[in-house]
Amino acid sequence: MRKIMNEKLPITEVNPINPRYYDYDHFTYPWHFHSQYEIIYVKESTGLCFVGDCIEKYSAGDLILFGTNLPHYMLSDDIYKTGNHELRVKGSIIQFEKDFMNYSIEYYPQFLQIKTFLKESKRGIFFRRLNDMQIIDLMDDFPKFKGFDQITNLLSLLQKMAMYRDKQLLASPMYQEVFPTLGNKRIEKIISYINGNYTRDIGLTEIASMAAMNPSAFCRYFKENTGKTYIQYVTDMRIGYACQLLTLKKMDVSQVSIECGFDSISHFNRTFKQATQYTPTQYQQNILK
Numbered sequence: 001m002r003k004i005m006n007e008k009l010p011i012t013e014v015n016p017i018n019p020r021y022y023d024y025d026h027f028t029y030p031w032h033f034h035s036q037y038e039i040i041y042v043k044e045s046t047g048l049c050f051v052g053d054c055i056e057k058y059s060a061g062d063l064i065l066f067g068t069n070l071p072h073y074m075l076s077d078d079i080y081k082t083g084n085h086e087l088r089v090k091g092s093i094i095q096f097e098k099d100f101m102n103y104s105i106e107y108y109p110q111f112l113q114i115k116t117f118l119k120e121s122k123r124g125i126f127f128r129r130l131n132d133m134q135i136i137d138l139m140d141d142f143p144k145f146k147g148f149d150q151i152t153n154l155l156s157l158l159q160k161m162a163m164y165r166d167k168q169l170l171a172s173p174m175y176q177e178v179f180p181t182l183g184n185k186r187i188e189k190i191i192s193y194i195n196g197n198y199t200r201d202i203g204l205t206e207i208a209s210m211a212a213m214n215p216s217a218f219c220r221y222f223k224e225n226t227g228k229t230y231i232q233y234v235t236d237m238r239i240g241y242a243c244q245l246l247t248l249k250k251m252d253v254s255q256v257s258i259e260c261g262f263d264s265i266s267h268f269n270r271t272f273k274q275a276t277q278y279t280p281t282q283y284q285q286n287i288l289k
Contacts, residue, residue, distance in 0.1 A: 019150070025081070032071065033072070038094070045091070050244055056170060127161070172275070172276060
């Protein structure tokens with residue numbers, strides 16, 4: 001079972017932007033989320049990108065924006081795991097604070113395109129085989145920028161990305177994972193427990209006891225702090241995991257149903273189609289064509 005990690009990035013109010021180059025044998029970071037935005041440019045590599053309840057093939061020249069608290073991970077093709085050191089996973093990453101230029105972006109009309117763009121990023125935004133050399137050059141050069149140049153170039157980059165026409169939203173419209181406010185230790189403990197156990201039947205009494213509440217009080221508390229009911233949250237976790245397993249094609253549908261914690265194949269089929277508009281079989285057969 002895959003747990004969702006809450007990645008803590010080295011970003012603060014006085015250091016709101018964290019750019020870097022990457023050069024790996026293959027991507028290794030697991031299924032995770034973080035409260036910052038992330039832009040990743042793939043200069044070399046091929047594989048699969050998992051974003052919320054969506055899976056997309058990626059290749060050299062692609063650019064992806066992950067919104068805040070959006071679960072995601074990059075899975076390199078198997079050929080990158082064979083020890084062939086001539087094949088590399090290379091590119092650049094920019095991570096920046098969720099409240100970056102918040103007042104200006106929220107209220108100044110000059111930032112309207114960026115404001116809309118960042119709101120759309122809660123589903124992830126994919127730029128396939130990017131052909132805008134201004135955006136590519138900014139991504140190639142960004143880790144070299146320092147201080148004020150980081151601020152101005154990030155705004156320029158976001159504006160150019162917002163205005164670029166050939167981009168694709170990734171996670172489905174119904175997918176909007178809501179994570180608790182940082183610092184709320186009680187809800188963080190509950191979410192952490194669910195993330196580690198969602199493929200088994202966690203009874204309402206069991207999970208409510210972790211919050212020292214009765215079940216009805218817990219249900220109200222959970223919805224107020226996550227925006228979802230407890231059942232909705234667990235179901236979305238299971239469907240996201242099912243999407244990963246179906247894409248990897250190492251299990252049949254009935255095995256995936258059991259692995260993800262559904263009590264019957266019919267329940268799994270019905271719930272999966274409600275979430276993705278596909279049956280599990282259709283998803284496995286067609287989603288990567």
